[in-house]
Amino acid sequence: MAANNSGSEPPIPEDDEGLGGVTHEEEAAEAKGKAPAASTTTMNRSGSRPQLDLSGAAIHGTLEDRNPTILLPNQSDDISHLALDIGGSLIKLVYFSRHADQPTEDKRKLSTKRRLEIFTGARRSYPVLGGRLHFVKFETGKLNECLDFISSKQLHRGGVDSPSWRSGAQPDNIVIKATGGGAFKYADLFKERLGVSLEKEDEMDCLVAGANFLLKAIRHEAFTHMDGQKEYVQIDQNDLFPYLLVNVGSGVSIIKVDGHGKFQRVSGDNSTIDMLVGDIYGGLDYSKIGLSASTIASSFGKTISDNKELSDYRPEDISLSLLRMISYNIGQISYLNALRYGLKRIFFGGFFIRGHAYTMDTISFAVHFWSKGEAKAMFLRHEGFLGALGAFMSYEKHGLDDLSAHHLVERFPMGAPYVGGKIHGPPLGDLNEKISWMEKFVQKGTQITAPVPMGAPATTGMGGFERPTSKGDILRSDASAALNVGVLHLVPSLDVFPLLEDPKTYEPNTIDLDHDEFKYWFTILSDHLPDLVEKAVASEGGTDDAKRRGDAFAHAFSAHLARLTEEPAAYGKFGLANLLELREECLREFQFFDAYVSIKQRENEASLAVLPDLLMELDSMDEEDRLLALIEGVLAANIFDWGSKACVDLYNQGTIIEIYRMSRKKMQRPWRIDNFDTFKSRMLKKDQPYKRALISVDNAGADVVLGMLPLAREFLRRGVEVVLVANSLPALNDITANELPEIVAEAAKHCGILRKAAEAGGLIVDAMAGIQGDAKDEPASVPLMVVENGCGSPCIDFRQVSSELAAAAKDADLLILEGMGRSLHTNLNARFKCDALKLAMVKNQRLAEKLFNGNIYDCICKFEPVS
Numbered sequence: 001m002a003a004n005n006s007g008s009e010p011p012i013p014e015d016d017e018g019l020g021g022v023t024h025e026e027e028a029a030e031a032k033g034k035a036p037a038a039s040t041t042t043m044n045r046s047g048s049r050p051q052l053d054l055s056g057a058a059i060h061g062t063l064e065d066r067n068p069t070i071l072l073p074n075q076s077d078d079i080s081h082l083a084l085d086i087g088g089s090l091i092k093l094v095y096f097s098r099h100a101d102q103p104t105e106d107k108r109k110l111s112t113k114r115r116l117e118i119f120t121g122a123r124r125s126y127p128v129l130g131g132r133l134h135f136v137k138f139e140t141g142k143l144n145e146c147l148d149f150i151s152s153k154q155l156h157r158g159g160v161d162s163p164s165w166r167s168g169a170q171p172d173n174i175v176i177k178a179t180g181g182g183a184f185k186y187a188d189l190f191k192e193r194l195g196v197s198l199e200k201e202d203e204m205d206c207l208v209a210g211a212n213f214l215l216k217a218i219r220h221e222a223f224t225h226m227d228g229q230k231e232y233v234q235i236d237q238n239d240l241f242p243y244l245l246v247n248v249g250s251g252v253s254i255i256k257v258d259g260h261g262k263f264q265r266v267s268g269d270n271s272t273i274d275m276l277v278g279d280i281y282g283g284l285d286y287s288k289i290g291l292s293a294s295t296i297a298s299s300f301g302k303t304i305s306d307n308k309e310l311s312d313y314r315p316e317d318i319s320l321s322l323l324r325m326i327s328y329n330i331g332q333i334s335y336l337n338a339l340r341y342g343l344k345r346i347f348f349g350g351f352f353i354r355g356h357a358y359t360m361d362t363i364s365f366a367v368h369f370w371s372k373g374e375a376k377a378m379f380l381r382h383e384g385f386l387g388a389l390g391a392f393m394s395y396e397k398h399g400l401d402d403l404s405a406h407h408l409v410e411r412f413p414m415g416a417p418y419v420g421g422k423i424h425g426p427p428l429g430d431l432n433e434k435i436s437w438m439e440k441f442v443q444k445g446t447q448i449t450a451p452v453p454m455g456a457p458a459t460t461g462m463g464g465f466e467r468p469t470s471k472g473d474i475l476r477s478d479a480s481a482a483l484n485v486g487v488l489h490l491v492p493s494l495d496v497f498p499l500l501e502d503p504k505t506y507e508p509n510t511i512d513l514d515h516d517e518f519k520y521w522f523t524i525l526s527d528h529l530p531d532l533v534e535k536a537v538a539s540e541g542g543t544d545d546a547k548r549r550g551d552a553f554a555h556a557f558s559a560h561l562a563r564l565t566e567e568p569a570a571y572g573k574f575g576l577a578n579l580l581e582l583r584e585e586c587l588r589e590f591q592f593f594d595a596y597v598s599i600k601q602r603e604n605e606a607s608l609a610v611l612p613d614l615l616m617e618l619d620s621m622d623e624e625d626r627l628l629a630l631i632e633g634v635l636a637a638n639i640f641d642w643g644s645k646a647c648v649d650l651y652n653q654g655t656i657i658e659i660y661r662m663s664r665k666k667m668q669r670p671w672r673i674d675n676f677d678t679f680k681s682r683m684l685k686k687d688q689p690y691k692r693a694l695i696s697v698d699n700a701g702a703d704v705v706l707g708m709l710p711l712a713r714e715f716l717r718r719g720v721e722v723v724l725v726a727n728s729l730p731a732l733n734d735i736t737a738n739e740l741p742e743i744v745a746e747a748a749k750h751c752g753i754l755r756k757a758a759e760a761g762g763l764i765v766d767a768m769a770g771i772q773g774d775a776k777d778e779p780a781s782v783p784l785m786v787v788e789n790g791c792g793s794p795c796i797d798f799r800q801v802s803s804e805l806a807a808a809a810k811d812a813d814l815l816i817l818e819g820m821g822r823s824l825h826t827n828l829n830a831r832f833k834c835d836a837l838k839l840a841m842v843k844n845q846r847l848a849e850k851l852f853n854g855n856i857y858d859c860i861c862k863f864e865p866v867s
């Protein structure tokens with residue numbers, strides 16, 4: 001928008017401000033020449049490079065065939081990868097990159113699947129493949145950059161990883177869906193440069209399809225903006241239509257939307273508004289405006305009487321006045337149309353809005369003012385990409401229609417020079433070259449600085465901001481607001497947890513990450529960074545390469561924090577769970593796949609060594625004492641948390657076993673929340689035993705080995721099936737679903753109950769098979785199983801869990817959540833359809849005070865029976 005570049009700095013390359021959301025992470029993985037270690041993980045929530053989708057692979061033909069055909073039912077070669085919206089000002093590009101959905105099918109997974117009766121057969125004719133949707137824009141005036149970009153990534157040929165590109169085959173009739181005026185104007189150029197034909201899609205169709213998709217599939221896509229405050233809203237699908245869609249691009253389109261594919265263009269005259277917007281657009285670079293004095297005079301009557309020359313006015317003041325005038329008019333015209341059709345909701349799209357606080361406030365003010373508060377102006381996070389998304393949706397085989405909010409995970413990789421930061425020196429992007437942004441970052445890291453945090457802009461209370469006092473400052477914060485969309489990961493294997501009492505009202509985060517709260521976490525996470533980097537670098541062998549990546553990670557994560565300090569709502573509705581996950585994702589982006597790997601191993605070994613003694617001790621107790629000892633054990637062992645500063649300080653003062661003993665000794669009841677007696681009574685009800693317990697585990701080492709396994713064993717010996725639920729990907733020192741079977745197998749060496757149950761659950765193969773003896777005659781055990789939760793974070797959002805966990809939940813009547821991340825930061829207030837037990841030690845003073853009016857190391861044993 002006009003007001004952006006009022007300073008004298010050289011124009012920021014579109015790479016910087018425009019490629020928000022482009023990721024070069026694929027290149028980064030490739031540059032390293034290795035597949036990420038995470039590929040051994042069964043659930044790929046954020047896989048780093050596209051691979052063949054082997055899920056459901058089957059041999060076709062007889063076993064005797066020398067070269068049988070292998071069918072890959074979920075692998076599709078003709079997935080459409082790219083759609084364009086070529087507008088008068090900007091080219092918007094939406095493209096898809098594939099990543100592996102199910103890279104491995106390990107033994108645990110197969111047996112669990114069989115047991116839980118998970119069907120993986122294709123359910124729809126065009127299955128959505130796991131992959132990512134990227135959003136990119138270019139200036140239409142720099143069409144060549146766009147063509148270079150498409151060509152460097154081979155997007156028109158399905159991407160550089162597609163079989164057709166690899167085989168060197170030259171498909172000669174590639175058709176790409178495109179909308180916007182440029183789809184006609186530049187069709188020949190696309191044919192000439194890329195050899196592709198543009199298939200034109202109607203612009204209004206696309207806008208509506210794009211908006212409807214976003215409002216259905218993206219959680220908290222829409223928000224209101226009043227007096228500088230964003231508020232995200234979740235639109236109920238049953239209460240979406242009719243609405244007014246106002247798209248403000250080079251021109252303005254006003255559409256009344258009544259349903260999917262049902263709409264009517266009601267107003268919006270391009271030619272008139274174009275002139276106005278054109279003026280503003282020219283204002284981007286004042287020296288080139290060429291505004292005649294009369295234009296200004298007619299727009300700003302007052303300025304004439306001031307007896308001043310045009311040059312006496314600051315360009316940014318003129319731009320701001322123009323912007324206010326136009327935004328205000330758009331608001332008013334929209335409201336009048338809403339009034340005409342009796343519509344209460346107006347959604348604004350188009351790059352004119354582009355997350356500008358000033359514009360949104362002015363429009364909101366106008367709508368609010370003229371409608372006397374009856375109508376609401378709403379904005380969309382992907383506002384500029386409605387047309388391009390709609391064009392993407394128009395491919396027959398994209399499968400996006402079938403996606404729901406729980407299938408989509410938004411990520412904010414630093415993979416491209418991120419928006420809002422300044423790039424000093426030459427721009428990074430020669431698009432013809434295969435860019436490994438990360439490599440460049442590592443080399444030039446110090447030249448890329450984090451955005452400068454800015455204070456909250458003051459408002460006039462009149463639906464607009466106060467005039468900026470000096471060149472740049474407030475309006476600059478708008479410029480950095482450009483990165484408001486990340487990369488959308490499509491993960492078809494995610495599900496809503498079926499035992500959530502009410503998924504619609506479920507909010508995972510316990511505490512709102514408001515300004516103060518964010519400030520606190522900013523400090524906590526920043527302080528923790530050096531230690532984390534040290535562990536991460538060590539986990540990769542401490543090589544020079546690892547050190548450079550560690551440095552890059554620290555820069556990138558600090559930049560995220562700075563960005564969020566500047567605007568806490570920059571990445572959409574963002575809670576503490578998102579923040580903690582962002583850190584893990586950022587580590588993975590810089591190819592640290594398990595920073596705490598050796599710490600976890602060391603603690604597992606130490607704990608397994610004392611497990612037999614603990615089990616003996618427990619077995620000598622009577623039932624009631626044992627139950628208490630088990631819960632105490634869980635709470636005490638939750639102290640082994642490498643994410644808590646206070647705990648890490650403790651570890652320097654003693655061995656694992658010493659700390660564990662000390663922690664157990666301090667277990668004094670009543671705990672801060674102490675529902676143990678109710679839980680015990682329920683457990684001891686002999687006539688009503690639980691059927692299946694889902695036990696969500698937390699940290700490696702003592703936490704899982706000395707705390708959770710003995711608890712699981714208690715259920716097993718009582719004939720209750722146990723499903724251990726663990727992370728799909730590493731996060732801090734949390735144990736993962738992949739690591740658990742080995743630990744269980746090790747523990748089972750010393751314990752018949754665990755062994756029989758693990759065998760029954762297919763976790764370990766029957767070691768006794770073929771061996772004569774009494775073990776074979778023992779009664780069959782209920783199974784012990786392990787499922788992954790679909791997460792790579794210390795917290796859990798039950799709106800998006802693995803389909804495996806969702807399937808395991810169907811027969812469960814008890815859910816145990818353990819740890820601070822999963823039962824305090826998230827889910828403390830969550831209600832479930834089954835009994836729930838939330839167990840954690842509070843390892844942070846502030847949280848203890850805030851949530852429980854308590855102290856660090858307090859314990860929580862919250863039992864919530866359904867009846």
Ligand SMILES: Nc1ncnc2c1ncn2[C@@H]1O[C@H](COP(=O)(O)OP(=O)(O)O)[C@@H](O)[C@H]1O
Binds near residue numbers: 002088251281349352
């Ligand atoms: N970098 C930019 N270059 C040009 N216009 C921009 C830029 N950033 C934001 N805009 C605003 O976006 C508008 C174009 O919006 P857009 O939705 O892309 O329309 P179109 O499809 O007609 O190009 C411009 O009129 C201008 O107000």
Ligand SMILES: CC(C)(COP(=O)(O)O)[C@@H](O)C(=O)NCCC(=O)O
Binds near residue numbers: 794
């Ligand atoms: C990251 C954690 C939620 C992990 O806790 P856990 O779930 O392992 O019990 C927790 O360590 C935490 O909130 N740490 C940051 C606060 C602090 O250092 O005090």
Ligand SMILES: [Mn+2]
Binds near residue numbers: 641698699794821
């Ligand atoms: Mn943990």
